[in-house]
């Protein structure tokens with residue numbers, strides 16, 4: 672696990688900006704056969720999801736358009752699926768989350784997760800966007816299922832010209848704060864480029880509803896599901 676740290680010097684007056692965040696690159700999953708099965712599962716579901724939720728509201732600022740499976744992100748939660756490929760992925764993510772918390776000396780909190788995915792074809796790119804910048808924002812992740820020679824770019828929240836480029840590697844989970852703006856290079860490969868995207872939340876869908884967060888009012892199928900629950904909160 673590689674933790675790339677971004678931390679400001681102590682500020683010299685009340686108004687100076689400050690930051691302290693990481694971009695975390697996990698060791699890639701090496702099982703090519705597993706990644707291939709995951710890719711096939713996602714490609715099989717792509718037209719079903721596009722047809723089922725045919726009136727998308729937004730592509731999340733990615734500019735992949737309203738015909739993309741990305742633009743159905745509000746309507747389903749990939750982590751609510753029971754396919755073995757998804758169960759395996761959940762286990763991998765939990766392991767990485769706990770390892771990261773251990774490395775930075777932060778007590779892990781129970782997390783819920785919402786996941787969707789992007790299928791990009793030759794010529795496409797994901798435009799600059801971010802996932803959450805509210806008081807409850809936590810971590811977001813990408814899991815690269817399939818790609819050929821692409822990068823994801825992460826922009827510094829204050830020094831806008833400081834952009835961290837990370838080459839996408841198949842099987843790699845990347846974690847970063849949900850407020851960090853990010854985008855991809857233009858994809859020029861022949862096969863589909865597929866990434867799974869997700870947001871971690873420190874509370875369940877029901878708890879979120881009581882807090883009246885407007886962005887947690889999507890369909891039943893999009894409900895946030897538990898990823899990892901602390902022993903004493905089960």
Ligand SMILES: [Fe+2]
Pocket residue numbers: 800801802853868
């Ligand atoms: Fe994103």
